[in-house]
Amino acid sequence: MIVTGWAMSCVCLLSTWGFPARVRISQASFLFPLFDSHSLLSFTxxxxxxxxxxxxxxxxxxxxxxxxxxxxxxxxxxxxxxxxxxxxxxxxxxxxxxxxxxxxxxxxxxxxxxxxxxxxxxxxxxxxxxxxDPSFLFKVGIEVVIDSCCATFAEVQKRGKDFWAEFELYAADLLVGVVVDIALVGILAPYARIGKPSVSKGLLGGIQHACAALPSSVFEAERPGCKFSTKQRIATYFYKGALYGSVGFGCGLIGQGIANMIMNAKRFLSCLIVEHSKHLLWQRRSHLLQWHSL
Structure with missing residues (x-):
């Protein structure tokens, strides 16, 4: 899962807004096209x-x-x-x-x-x-549905007969995938900038101002009064990659932690069941010995 987060950051670097893109270790990847006329003309x-x-x-x-x-x-x-x-x-x-x-x-x-x-x-x-973009939630839903369906198909093919026995692990992985999907679409989505952003002075303020001036994706189309230089687009490549990679890395850690908790809980329950079975068997043997003694 952790490796998945960083791998997915490379996908979003060369992507435009509006198509599903996520990479999993256990499934095929969906890459954004580098250029799409509808995306370039409609979403800025x-x-x-x-x-x-x-x-x-x-x-x-x-x-x-x-x-x-x-x-x-x-x-x-x-x-x-x-x-x-x-x-x-x-x-x-x-x-x-x-x-x-x-x-x-x-x-x-x-x-x-x-x-x-x-x-x-x-x-x-x-x-x-x-x-x-009033259709933002629709695009998020499309991303989540397509990715979840592909993930489910891949998990069923991978786990086979053990799918339902390991359903908790599949559900944890699917939940993390939904969060990463929402993060991907949100990071690359166009947005309205309300007023002038308030930035602090000094180095931190300069970084905030520079990040706020970057396009939402590398190949974002220019509009009147909204121009992007080549340096800004190159900076977006690394900025969006680091941002999305951080989200994927964090989600990977959380997902791995959830998976470990589920496995430990199942082992603990298995031990309890075994101990309880041994206790019942011992009681039964004791009752049988007492009955024979009588």
Whole structure:
């Protein structure tokens, strides 16, 4: 499992957003294509203000994201829908403004059924990805379903008749795989950047600022006001690989720990059953000896 986490990091380095990719020791791997027109044209990280360092293509950005709404317009629209905006969106509306598309999309998603409405309010990572791509959860589900089905097929072929006897190990491995799948899709997914990120000063602040400016994947398409240099794409190769490798390594440790706990628990229960059987056999022999003596 630990080796799997690092192997999977190499897969995501040369991948784009939207297709399943995970490597297991016990199953075939699914690799992202290096280039996909739908992914490159449709999925990019958006700034909540449609901003960037330059003004090139501003009219195209306005057509796609809608006009930039000021604080009064944002609050008026939110009050008309009866929705209370999160604090970071309110702050962005005060300082920069919010694009109409993002505001309307948030108001629509926030009015969804529970638990999506709750997560949109309190989980900024999910909210920002849903604002950039409303089909984000669908893609996560596709990744999990495909990977889980392939893993199940491989485990059944590998374990054979012992599958149900070792079902706990399969379930632990499957649970870890689901977490890694969600991490992979989330790391490579486009996201809306709300306002200007607050970074500390000094070396740490510089690193945070540089990481925030990186694309979400190596081959991410550029959009008006959102340009990426070759150095940034090369840095993304190593940054995303280290990030996803760390997640895979941590999940591998947890999964191995769960597997060890299950094995120890089964050995402990087996010992208890054996001891109990010996105790019953001894009692039975004692009763038989007493009966014969009578």
């Amino acid at each position: 990280p958006y700034l909540i203000d449609g901003g960037g360092d330059g003004d090139e293509g501003g009219s195209e950005g306005d057509e796609e994201l809608g006009p930039l709404l000021n604080f009064e317009a944002v609050m008026k629209e939110a009050e008309a829908r009866g929705v209370k905006l999160p604090s970071d969106m309110v702050e962005a509306a005060k300082n920069i403004g919010i694009r109409e598309m993002f505001l309307l999309r948030y108001l629509e998603l926030e009015g969804s059924a529970w638990p999506l409405s709750f997560l949109m309010k309190h989980c900024s990572m999910l909210r920002n990805r849903m604002l950039a």
